[in-house]
Amino acid sequence: MINVTKTFLPPFDEYTAILKKAWDNSWITNNGDLLRELEQQLKDYLAVKNLLFCSNGTIVLQMALKALNITGEVITTPFSYVATTTAILWEQCKPVFVDINDTDFCIDATKIEAAITDKTQAILATHVYGYPCDVEAIEKIALKHNLKVIYDAAHAFATRYKGTPIFNYGHVSTCSFHATKIFHTGEGGCIITNDDDLNNQLMLYRQFGHVGDDYYTIGINAKNSEFHAAMGLCNLKYIDAILRGQKEKWLRYYGMLKNSNLQLLDIKTDVDYNYAYFPVLFPSEEKLLTALKALNEQQIFPRRYFYPSLNTLNYVHGQPCPVSESVASRVFCVPLFNDLTVAQQEQIVQIILKSM
Numbered sequence: 001m002i003n004v005t006k007t008f009l010p011p012f013d014e015y016t017a018i019l020k021k022a023w024d025n026s027w028i029t030n031n032g033d034l035l036r037e038l039e040q041q042l043k044d045y046l047a048v049k050n051l052l053f054c055s056n057g058t059i060v061l062q063m064a065l066k067a068l069n070i071t072g073e074v075i076t077t078p079f080s081y082v083a084t085t086t087a088i089l090w091e092q093c094k095p096v097f098v099d100i101n102d103t104d105f106c107i108d109a110t111k112i113e114a115a116i117t118d119k120t121q122a123i124l125a126t127h128v129y130g131y132p133c134d135v136e137a138i139e140k141i142a143l144k145h146n147l148k149v150i151y152d153a154a155h156a157f158a159t160r161y162k163g164t165p166i167f168n169y170g171h172v173s174t175c176s177f178h179a180t181k182i183f184h185t186g187e188g189g190c191i192i193t194n195d196d197d198l199n200n201q202l203m204l205y206r207q208f209g210h211v212g213d214d215y216y217t218i219g220i221n222a223k224n225s226e227f228h229a230a231m232g233l234c235n236l237k238y239i240d241a242i243l244r245g246q247k248e249k250w251l252r253y254y255g256m257l258k259n260s261n262l263q264l265l266d267i268k269t270d271v272d273y274n275y276a277y278f279p280v281l282f283p284s285e286e287k288l289l290t291a292l293k294a295l296n297e298q299q300i301f302p303r304r305y306f307y308p309s310l311n312t313l314n315y316v317h318g319q320p321c322p323v324s325e326s327v328a329s330r331v332f333c334v335p336l337f338n339d340l341t342v343a344q345q346e347q348i349v350q351i352i353l354k355s356m
């Protein structure tokens, strides 16, 4: 069976050797040594000023909205994982969907201003498949209308735009370290901001709002454990090799599919992409379903990602977003992971092309 992704696991002995430190200290959670070590290594690796390792990539979205005092309308993308929208709803805010562009599938920045009202407080956009949004246009709009910008950068570990780490854009960026991500800690995520005061607030939120017996604010439990931090410390040693492997396989798919009538992601020269996903956009949903069936028959499971368009969820009642709805019905991500073989890639491509 070939799934869309396969979790990278470091050698077991390396994991337990790191975890032994937690054992020796009898300390397995609550800002342990391994967690602090991981945070430092991630800050260095990603070249960011502040980074808090948290329990997942969803709660950090909620914390971002809360810390920025967002209570009204949030302009957001319909083409993302459901967590982007549910975080907004969970915080009792109103998602206002702005359609995506049909080239990189991120929010269409040219359509944002038309959706701004006197209740708009923030833009929450996703770097879809790890590919950067139009961060410059979004920053201009946010400055002009005094809006906060949050990036759901769940997929964007290690991506850079014009040489700058993508996590450094916006007021806050969040990332997921779920087991399906290129850098993972099993479960986990992080929140990044250049603003030290905001970072302090987020640190308090992560741990119920108190330090010892001093209670500062409301909070939540978004802490993560030494087990997860140890996984992160192990995996970080392999991340450069993982990223190189992703790129090699991504380019192989690209070479094999570029002359077909499938639309592929076009990587611009000012983007250092992390090659996290290989989306394939079919000319019609019918063609996608035919290819999907043919692949599934061979025990190959691409993922309809993202599907459905979030504005169409029955508990959302979002504005129509024709581009997102069309893309969501016609796109899937093909398997792409560390030990995917050349033969497997060739098999996948052949089945897709034959089904067209």
Ligand SMILES: Cc1ncc(COP(=O)(O)O)c(C=O)c1O
Residues within 6 Å of the ligand: 056, 057, 058, 059, 080, 081, 083, 084, 126, 152, 154, 155, 175, 176, 177, 178, 188, 189
């Ligand atoms: C775009 C996006 N945002 C948020 C999340 C949520 O992350 P987590 O699963 O770590 O809660 C995901 C997870 O896949 C995601 O893809």
